[in-house]
Every structure is written in structure tokens, then in C-alpha cells.
Amino acid sequence: MNTIHLLPDIVANQIAAGEVIQRPASAVKELIENAIDAGATKIQLIIKDAGRTLIQVVDNGKGMNFTDARMCFERHATSKINTANDLYCLTTKGFRGEALASIAAIAQIELKTKRAEEETGTLIVTEGSQIKEHTPTATQDGTSFSIKNLFFNVPARRNFLKSDAVELGHIEEELNRLSLIHCDIEFSFYHNGKLMQQLPASNQKQRIINVFGAHFKDKLFPVELDTATVKITGFIAKPENAKKKKNEQYLFVNQRFVKHYLLTHAVETTYKELIPEGHKPAFFIEITVPPATIDINISPTKIDVKFQDDRMIYAFLNAAVKKTLGTLSLIPQIDFNYNPEHDFSGIKPKEVIKPPSLTLNPNYSPYSSKPEKKISTSDSWQQFLSGIKQETVAPQPAEPEKLVFAEEPKNTEEVIDEAQIKCLLFSDAYLVFLWNDLLHIVDVKAARERILFEHYLNALENAPIVIQQSMFPETITFSACAAEIVNDVLSELRTLGYELEQIDRTSFAVNGTPIDQKSSDIQQVIEQFVEMYKTHQFLHKTDKNSAIAKSLARQKCGSKLQITSEPEQQTFIKQWLHCQVRHISPSGKKVSKVLMNEEVHKLFE
Numbered sequence: 001m002n003t004i005h006l007l008p009d010i011v012a013n014q015i016a017a018g019e020v021i022q023r024p025a026s027a028v029k030e031l032i033e034n035a036i037d038a039g040a041t042k043i044q045l046i047i048k049d050a051g052r053t054l055i056q057v058v059d060n061g062k063g064m065n066f067t068d069a070r071m072c073f074e075r076h077a078t079s080k081i082n083t084a085n086d087l088y089c090l091t092t093k094g095f096r097g098e099a100l101a102s103i104a105a106i107a108q109i110e111l112k113t114k115r116a117e118e119e120t121g122t123l124i125v126t127e128g129s130q131i132k133e134h135t136p137t138a139t140q141d142g143t144s145f146s147i148k149n150l151f152f153n154v155p156a157r158r159n160f161l162k163s164d165a166v167e168l169g170h171i172e173e174e175l176n177r178l179s180l181i182h183c184d185i186e187f188s189f190y191h192n193g194k195l196m197q198q199l200p201a202s203n204q205k206q207r208i209i210n211v212f213g214a215h216f217k218d219k220l221f222p223v224e225l226d227t228a229t230v231k232i233t234g235f236i237a238k239p240e241n242a243k244k245k246k247n248e249q250y251l252f253v254n255q256r257f258v259k260h261y262l263l264t265h266a267v268e269t270t271y272k273e274l275i276p277e278g279h280k281p282a283f284f285i286e287i288t289v290p291p292a293t294i295d296i297n298i299s300p301t302k303i304d305v306k307f308q309d310d311r312m313i314y315a316f317l318n319a320a321v322k323k324t325l326g327t328l329s330l331i332p333q334i335d336f337n338y339n340p341e342h343d344f345s346g347i348k349p350k351e352v353i354k355p356p357s358l359t360l361n362p363n364y365s366p367y368s369s370k371p372e373k374k375i376s377t378s379d380s381w382q383q384f385l386s387g388i389k390q391e392t393v394a395p396q397p398a399e400p401e402k403l404v405f406a407e408e409p410k411n412t413e414e415v416i417d418e419a420q421i422k423c424l425l426f427s428d429a430y431l432v433f434l435w436n437d438l439l440h441i442v443d444v445k446a447a448r449e450r451i452l453f454e455h456y457l458n459a460l461e462n463a464p465i466v467i468q469q470s471m472f473p474e475t476i477t478f479s480a481c482a483a484e485i486v487n488d489v490l491s492e493l494r495t496l497g498y499e500l501e502q503i504d505r506t507s508f509a510v511n512g513t514p515i516d517q518k519s520s521d522i523q524q525v526i527e528q529f530v531e532m533y534k535t536h537q538f539l540h541k542t543d544k545n546s547a548i549a550k551s552l553a554r555q556k557c558g559s560k561l562q563i564t565s566e567p568e569q570q571t572f573i574k575q576w577l578h579c580q581v582r583h584i585s586p587s588g589k590k591v592s593k594v595l596m597n598e599e600v601h602k603l604f605e
Contacts, residue, residue, distance in 0.1 A: 013105030024051025025170035035059035050164035213477030234285035248282035456549035465497035
């Protein structure tokens with residue numbers, strides 16, 4: 001009996017769908033790319049339930065005739081290439097001919113399409129690769145492609161989908177990648193009947209502002225380089241706009257969004273001394289090279305690209321970004337036209353030049369007084385340990401017997417508040433102190449996150465934070481999905497001291513902030529909060545209040561805490577000792593290490 005056999009077409013298509021269609025956002029990408037290749041100037045994206053129920057793309061492109069509409073669902077059917085040599089001169093996006101066949105294998109599809117020169121259009125209905133209907137119909141010019149019940153016949157794949165908010169975020173990201181490079185096309189995005197984005201045709205800078213908000217308006221600077229082998233255009237953002245995540249890094253090669261570690265490094269290395277460690281600069285850069293010098297057919301999703309000469313492209317991109325930063329006087333440049341003969345000092349006319357004089361103290365003696373000794377780290381440890389020894393070992397003078405009355409035992413909080421805790425700040429990151437005859441070493445950043453988390457959680461549940469009203473309210477803007485999240489947590493943010501009022505779909509007025517919050521930082525604070533909130537709320541599926549408290553606590557811990565004085569250190573330690581959960585941060589990081597007497601002795605054995 002033979003053991004090797006051919007797979008049925010539907011099974012082969014479902015396997016191919018596993019490579020091409022990983023989630024609803026993958027289907028959105030394929031459909032919009034087809035609309036762009038069809039010459040559309042207006043594209044509508046309509047989503048229901050984050051793509052689970054419906055993904056519909058409507059365009060005004062050239063459409064398909066009766067036969068082509070049927071052929072587009074066949075495997076390896078495409079209008080983009082004819083021979084293998086065509087792969088090296090590609091100017092279109094979708095060329096594999098796998099996407100529609102893969103989608104049809106795992107969803108129910110309704111296709112309506114019509115060419116402008118034809119009187120009637122075509123309707124096709126499929127279900128699991130089976131054509132259910134193929135008839136003429138009345139429809140508008142262009143194509144309307146509806147995907148219903150994605151993964152309906154592959155329940156295991158459907159179970160791997162994340163929450164609606166996570167999947168919606170991926171869809172928005174795919175739309176951003178396509179709309180940022182095709183600025184001449186008008187895009188509109190609807191989710192559950194609500195308009196999420198409206199992007200009119202514009203130039204690239206205006207498109208970036210429309211996508212990410214008006215706060216980008218004064219932060220973008222053009223990058224331009226044009227040579228015989230490569231053309232580089234786009235924008236980079238100011239160093240202060242850098243973030244810890246790569247959410248605003250967009251690199252395009254021949255109008256195709258790509259991920260390329262080497263080219264990303266070419267941009268990031270120019271910012272190395274301008275931004276904090278661990279932060280990533282924002283950039284929107286397009287690289288145009290001859291199609292024959294790149295290979296984009298190295299992955300099913302076509303998100304990777306291979307150049308004939310990576311080092312050359314790296315050097316050109318690095319130089320172009322450096323030039324832009326140099327014009328902003330953000331990095332030093334060598335002025336080869338500088339002539340020292342033209343460098344005059346600012347001496348006023350008829351000014352008398354006095355020679356420098358040296359004064360001596362005749363009474364000074366190096367043996368009469370001792371210079372101040374600088375305290376080293378070892379000296380600090382000696383003072384710290386001697387202080388502990390004096391506090392714990394020093395005998396108390398005898399006192400005459402007194403009549404002692406029974407007192408109620410003090411609770412733990414009173415004992416902590418009254419305690420005099422001697423601390424030592426080590427390496428600006430750890431606090432060392434003695435408590436209950438045990439040596440504690442506390443990670444300052446992790447402990448601060450725990451303190452802030454319980455502070456915010458208590459504010460949400462019991463005591464709201466006092467709001468400082470703004471005399472001149474500031475306006476902050478977000479992307480469509482970020483604005484939805486902010487609108488969803490407006491009441492909780494107000495409880496935590498952030499009084500925001502929605503102006504329009506993506507803009508908010510800041511009417512008040514917490515007393516300790518700088519109003520100039522509010523845009524960045526809320527942006528970072530939204531990113532962290534999405535992670536905590538939708539990936540870890542924690543409750544709403546806990547997710548908000550964790551997000552704000554982590555965001556606040558991004559700035560360095562200054563606790564150099566002894567009172568500040570004592571206050572910090574007492575706040576940490578008051579926490580209900582002391583030894584682990586909300587992020588799961590260990591906060592403290594306790595050393596028993598035996599453990600300390602073993603260190604010196």
C-alpha cells in the first residue's frame with residue numbers, strides 16, 4: 001500500500017493560510033494591498049468584532065471581469081508576474097497568488113466587483129474554498145471584498161486569537177504601515193459602525209500628523225539623499241520624542257514596509273548620545289533602489305528584504321540622518337571653512353588690558369590645618385556599620401526601678417512610623433538598612449513601583465488624588481485606537497488626578513493634573529500609560545483598576561528617583577514597609593533581599 005499521497009486542495013490551502021493569514025490583520029494587509037495595486041484612490045476598511053465577524057475592504061479601483069473574479073481564488077493565480085524574471089523588477093505588492101486562495105479556505109467570502117467599461121458587475125460567494133454562487137450583479141465600480149467568520153472551519157486557529165483590543169491594534173498597525181507610504185490615497189477605517197480614522201489624501205508629513213496626532217507637527221524634520229544608486233526621503237523626530245518601544249519606527253523600501261535590523265541600527269546609532277539608553281527614536285523613512293538590486297521574495301509575508309549591498313545602503317542612510325541632526329545642531333559637525341585668522345576676541349575700543357596678577361597668603365601653613373577628607377564608599381560602609389553597632393549593642397545606663405503599668409501593644413504601622421531607620425544608598429540603586437535585627441537590601445526602582453501601585457490602587461478604590469486645576473488647559477492628541485482606550489478610562493484617570501475632557505475623536509483637553517505632575521509631560525505620560533495598559537489589560541487579562549494602577553506605576557518608574565538625603569531615604573523605606581506586598585513588584589521583579597546573621601557570617605568564611 002502506498003504511503004505518499006497528494007493533499008486535497010482545501011487542506012493545502014488551509015496549510016498555506018497558516019503561513020500567510022496569521023490573524024485578521026494579515027487578511028486586512030492582503031486586501032488593502034490588492035486595492036492599491038488595482039489603482040484605487042479611495043479605500044474603505046470596515047471591521048466588526050476586531051475582524052472575527054467581518055473584514056470588508058471597499059475600493060474604487062479598476063475591478064475585475066466575470067472570469068477574473070473566479071480565477072482570483074485559485075492557488076498561484078496572479079496578474080502581477082508571468083515569468084521568474086519578473087520577480088526582479090517588481091513594482092506591485094501582492095504577486096504570489098496565495099492570499100485570496102488561503103483566505104477562501106478559512107472563511108466565508110462575498111466578492112462584488114465591476115469594471116468601469118462594463119454595465120454589470122460580478123458576485124461571488126465562497127465558503128471553505130467552495131464556490132457557492134457566481135452570478136452577474138449590480139454594483140458600483142471597483143471591488144468590495146467581505147470576509148466573514150474568519151477561521152470558522154479551523155477552531156484551533158480561532159482560539160489562538162487574542163482579545164478584541166489586541167487584534168484591533170494589529171489591524172490599526174497594518175493600516176498605518178500602508179497609509180503612511182501611500183499618502184495620495186484616501187483611507188477611512190470603521191470598527192463596529194464607528195469611524196476610527198479618516199485620512200484624506202495629503203503629503204507625507206501631514207499624513208504622519210493625521211495618523212499619530214498634532215503633537216508631531218513640530219517634531220518632524222526631513223531626511224533627503226539622492227544618488228545614482230539610492231534615494232532616501234522621509235522624516236525623523238526630535239530626540240526628546242524617543243520612547244522605550246519601537247512603536248513609531250517605519251522603514252519602507254520601494255513603497256513596501258519592511259523590518260531590517262541593519263538599517264534600523266543605521267538610524268538608531270546616530271541618536272546614541274542624544275537619547276537615554278534603552279529608548280528608541282521615531283522615524284518614517286523611505287528608501288528607493290532599483291528593483292533588480294533587492295529580493296523581497298524571502299518570506300511569505302514579504303516583510304523582509306535582502307539587498308545586494310547592505311553596507312552601502314547602511315552608510316547612505318546613516319549619513320543622511322546625521323546630516324539632518326547636524327542641521328538641528330544636535331550633533332557636533334566639523335566646519336572645514338573655518339579660518340582662525342577671522343576669530344577676534346570681544347575687546348572694546350580704547351580698553352586698557354590689565355595683565356593677570358597672582359596673590360599669595362603669607363600666613364598660610366600647610367601644617368596648621370588638615371585638609372577635608374573625602375568620604376569613600378568604604379568609609380560610608382564603616383560609618384553605616386558603626387552606626388548599627390552603636391544602636392544595637394551600646395549598653396543603656398541603669399535606671400532605678402519604676403512602677404510599670406500594662407500598655408496596649410502598638411500595631412505594626414505605629415512601630416514603623418516611630419522607628420529610626422539608618423539607611424545607606426549604594427550605587428544609586430539599592431538601599432541597605434537594618435530592620436528587626438535583619439539586614440535588608442532593597443531595589444529602589446522595584447520598591448518604588450510597588451509603592452506607587454498600591455498608592456494608585458488605593459486611590460481608585462478609596463481615596464481619589466487631589467487635582468491641580470490648569471489655568472490654561474493643554475490639548476493632547478492620540479491615534480484612533482489610543483483615543484478609544486483613553487476615553488474608556490476617563491473616570492479612572494480623573495480619580496488618579498488626571499482630568500481630561502474629550503474635544504473630538506482623537507483630542508483631549510487637560511483641565512487638571514496631580515499636584516506632583518508637570519503639565520508639560522502629560523502627552524508622554526498618557527501615551528506611555530496607554531501602551532502599558534494595553535499590555536496589562538489585554539494580554540495578562542487583569543482587572544481594570546489593577547491594570548490602570550500597574551500601568552501608571554511602571555510609567556512613573558521610568559524617571560530616576562532622587563533620595564540622597566537621610567530623611568528622604570527613611571521616608572521611602574517606611575512607605576515600602578507599609579505596603580501589603582513588600583517583596584515583589586507589580587511587574588514580578590524581586591524587591592528586597594534579607595540577610596540573616598548566619599548568611600552574613602558565611603560571606604566571610
